[in-house]
Amino acid sequence: MTSSTVADSGAAGPSTGDGPGRRSIGRAVIDAVTTANSWMVTILAILLAFVVGGVIIVLSDPGVLRRFEYFFSRPSDALEAVWESVSGAYSALLRGSILDPEDLREAIAGEEPWTEVFEPLSETLTYATPLILMGLAVALAFRAGMFNIGVEGQAVLGALTAALAGFGLSLPAGLHLVVALLAGIAGGALWGLIPGWLKARTGAHEVITTIMLNYIAGSLLLYLINLDGIHHPERNDAISKPVYDTALLPRLAGDQLRLNLGILIALLAAGGVAWLLQRSTIGFEFRAVGSNPDAARTAGMSVGKTYVLVMAFAGGLAGLGGASVLLGIATSSALTPAIIGGIGFDGITVALLGRARPWGVVLAGLLFGALRAGAPGMQAVADVPVQMVTILQALIVMFIAAPAFVKEVFRLRQSRAGALGQTLAKGWNG
Amino acid sequence: MGWSEGRRILRTGPPRLRRCQSAHCNPSRSGARALWYGGVGGGGPLARAYKENPLKLELRGITKRFGDVVANDHIDLTVEPGEIHALLGENGAGKTTLMNVLYGLLQPDEGEILINGVPRTCNSPREAIAAGIGMVHQHFMLVPVFTVAENVMLGDERIRSRLPFLGFLDRRRARQDVLKVSADYGLEVDPDAIVEDLPVGLQQRVEIIKALRRQADLLILDEPTAVLTPQETDELLAVMRSLKADGKSIVFISHKLREVRAIADRITVIRHGRVIGTTGPETSEDELAAMMVGRAVRLRVEKKPATPGDVVLDIRDLRVVDDRGHRVVDGVNLQVRAGEVLGIAGVQGNGQTELVEAVMGLRPVVSGVISLEGQNLIGRTTKQILRAGVGYVPEDRSHDGVVRDFSVAENLVLDLYDRKPFASGLALRPQEIATSARKRIAEFDVRTSSPDTPVGTLSGGNQQKVIVAREMSRPLKLFVASQPTRGVDVGSTEFIHARIVAERDQGTAVLLVSSELDEVLALADRVAVMYRGKVLDIVTPDAPREHIGLLMAGVTGAAGPDGEAATTPTTATEHTDAAARETDSDEPGDESGGEDTP
Structure with a gap:
């Protein structure tokens, strides 16, 4: 530790507020996410998360731990158990999210319909759809320097307005879907607009306001579900009327598979966000305000307008994500209090993993979608709880957020594989 | 330690x-x-x-490479005990790299460092400090919310206890240390002041005190005057003399020829990572500049007499407040005509910044009139003002001028991105942006590997050229330049000055604000001197330098210096004294009578 680094890290810590010339904590997080990580670090972080996840799987498996009691008399026994436990869990995860060779063999033999083979992939893509849309909602705001924690609430609003349009109107198929999706976008955009406007007008920090709006959105949903006209008349639990079939997202591969139009909409949205950021004047403003609001203002851009606009866009994406949950995934195609159930918060981690780049978000959304799709199989086959997936997600993001740590681990491995003497000669005083 | x-x-x-x-x-x-x-x-x-340990420093054959770039190429340098040794070179010449090697922040690829004849390797600043080397970085390493005393003890905290780790921080002793070092070297600063409340000059003092308290015998000052006003610079030079008298050695990194000649015992010039030569302060500025740049440089701006036309910018009775609500522009009247440069001279912080921000629509106006060719500008957005034909080079380049993460090409259209030909509707046209960027880069001699390079990786001078190129790439009625060459190397300064004069000759009205009097005098056709929010007088650039200096200190022809000083509020007296010290060295106190009428 040097004196200058002491002063440096000290300076970075307590500086809060958005005052000109000073980095806020939010901006530091945004910088770390958007610029400090390389793809290499991202991939290594995922790898490292699976390794640590493996350790946790072993530690939570009583069968394996029992073998460790006589480790020194028969180490092969324990190591074998470790390998079986970890590989069993991860292969179950893969079978549930990508392909089960068993099903493939049976399908080729004609004992099973082919839909069984594609079911894991269909599930992965289905789960990925809202994750990608909500990840985009976070990433877009990130690029304009805003930390949008309010995706959850924006998605709730989107689901709510989509539902109102879905069972409140009766329109021909196709048109009804478009109207419901647009209603979802509008609801989310409205919920995003509020914190954007508050920040532009009063300087209220978006992290605080979006978190609070999440609570309000949740309560609003709960209140509205139980209102006459919205509540399902034949049910006693908190559930709304189902939306009409005309408003549902059409399935792409037959009724057996849940894969629906949503994934194409999500990919289209990613392309749209990529174009917006890189090729449009609005995106130019977003990025300029995101990296240097003072220079943007000096160059004649309206920073406040940009904040409002980017939050409306982000909210719209989140609202579309919420609508895609209701119209594509929700079991009875109706509102329930837990309809979004934290996907909005997962969207934040997806955006972090995707380094706030649209196509990165798509890849991250697919990964997290696969984890979700594979989790039930992992529990059923390998007896590893579903929550393991949540732990893996959290570990990935933790390692992403600590690129220096990942690099250090990587370097450590490199030097061990290479020459030990090099490590000793170089020393660790940096 | x-x-x-x-x-x-x-x-x-x-x-x-x-x-x-x-x-x-x-x-x-x-x-x-x-x-x-x-x-x-x-x-x-x-x-x-x-008692001082005289420290003799020798660098022998120091070489530092970053990939293919050789930042330091076999550099030899000797600093004698009690010597002020200036390291002169343009931005990017390798001065800072060399000092980072010396301070243990970087390891040299070749060469050795000798302290008092003994070879030493410093693997960290801590070891360098132990060897008696202290460094004041260009960007201060201070915790803004800590007091002066807390900052000084940071990294070397003492505790009041007999136990090795437990105990209270000995703040009292830290305070005493500050007071003691302050008194010893004339570095007055309140140990209990919060650092972020202090002006830049005082923050720099805190850095110097920090180094001195750790018993530094050799101080490295990295571009210490880049952020200082002329008055603060003078104070710093005085401090340096006092340190030298005490036997301390100082390495003074700068590219300002005037200061280097004023203070250095010896001057080593570095160019492209190589030592060009070591000379004494008797070497002329022209010679030094030629050594630095590698060719003869015109330090004086060549220009023909102005041919002023109609009034373009008309400011009447303008009042503006700063962020804290203090009235910092107080009844300013200024007219800038087509084809002339109106320079605003003054010690920084006398309302120039706010005046310019008000003109650009970046700061609300309390009262008064700003008009451009008869059209009111007040209440218009910055975008509208820029579109009306105003070009603007902001004072703080990295803060307000460029987006560091953006490419050179993107920065070149930062205020034109939504206009033809760079956009059609909502879509940007990357082809047009790239074509125009290549043209500007060639025309304004921006040294960059490609238009897609992030602007933050360019040197300060080249960043400034990007801004100037951007602002001059459209037809202008008014060009507002605030500190256009601050932190810019000699070559780029020469270029930017020439472009400003060329813009004037095309019939553009130019409003130039600079805290460097030399720059104002070289470029301006008329000089308005601002002091505490008021324009005290408008003079010609050939007015006696002392007269302008006194005006900058708030001394007008009406009252004698003494009387004026007595009526000035206490906060201003320090500046007044400093300015007077600078200018009245020849015949003190005799400027009160008989100069140009206001």
């Missing part, structure tokens, strides 16, 4: 003495110091503790 026992005893001196110490906060440090030693009893281990 590196604390001698004697010094430790010194710190726990008798309390009565400490009070004397703080009472004697006067710049003549010898007095305070004599008192200190006298009080302690003279001689013995205590006096020994503060």
